[in-house]
Amino acid sequence: MKSNNQINIPQTREAMDKFKMQAAQEVGVNLPNGCNGHLTSREAGSVGDQMVKKRHI
Numbered sequence: 001m002k003s004n005n006q007i008n009i010p011q012t013r014e015a016m017d018k019f020k021m022q023a024a025q026e027v028g029v030n031l032p033n034g035c036n037g038h039l040t041s042r043e044a045g046s047v048g049d050q051m052v053k054k055r056h057i
Contacts, residue, residue, distance in 0.1 A: 023050035 007013045024031035027046045029039070
């Protein structure tokens with residue numbers, strides 16, 4: 001089965017971006033809009049972990 005992880009609804013993408021920015025701020029990661037290729041694996045993982053934690057609360 002093919003996985004489709006793309007967000008096609010503009011309002012949903014905006015909400016996810018806002019959620020990601022909030023999570024990054026909470027863990028102290030500087031996450032500017034646009035390309036974030038400068039992040040270390042630890043920083044990116046911290047943001048992702050925080051998003052998962054907040055999602056399951």
